[in-house]
Amino acid sequence: MTSPTLQLQHLAKCFGKLKVVDDLTLEITGPQVVCLLGPNGAGKSTLMRMITGFLPPDSGTIRVNGHSLETDRLTACNALGYLPENAPSHPAMRVNEALSFVAAMHGLAGAAARQAISEAVAQCQLEPVLTRLASQLSKGYRHRLGLAQAMLHRPPILVLDEPTDGLDPAQKQATRELIRKLGERSIVLLSTHLLDEVPEVSNHVLMMAHGNLVYDGKLPPDLSATFIQKTR
DSSP, rough: OOOOOOEEEEOOOOTTTEEEEEEEEEEESSSSSEEOOTTTTTSSHHHHHHHHSSSSSSEEEEEEEEETTTTSSHHHTEEEEEEEETTTOTTSSSSHHHHHHHHHHHHHHHHHHHHHHHHHHHHTTOOOGSSSSSSGGOHHHHHHHHHHHHHHTOOEEEEESSTTOOOOHHEEEEEHHHHHHHTSSSSEEESSGGGGHHHHSSSSSEETTTTEEEEEEESSSHHHHHHHHHOO
């Protein structure tokens, strides 16, 4: 199995006159969990939307496992799993229907689909709500459904925007353990506002401020102080 890679070259994105991501270059190689940190408005969610193809960059290139998101979009997107902010789901679908739909969209059928769905359900602890409509789920269960959909096809690169948002303490801990496990086989790029969460899942930290990548390295000894210094 080829080691997963994510390469970003000179990415830029503006909304009107506001430069949200500014000439950002980054390369992540090999299975690992990488935490993306930054204050509100730093450009984290915009960067994640560009990486996953939901938002086109104004300039620059994105390569997923060596495939260009611009010229080989389908192959690149098939290598990605994405949990966006607020974990959107179709309100009229039941949880098991939503997972079956996602499996079909990734070309999984029969025993392969059943196994993938079973693993995702168990790992995200969705057994109690399998036949419940998405519109009836609590925020925590909606987030867990979103994570299950993102990881269902075992993508080599997972992009998770605030994956523990809305979870109770026990659910947070279980999700962090799952993220660590996923990082053994995939690149997991996750954003979080919870600095105390970072050392529980990762030793690789990225920090953004004003659209720029201001830190890319190992977990610093004093994360809070480094965060304040780099992102002010």
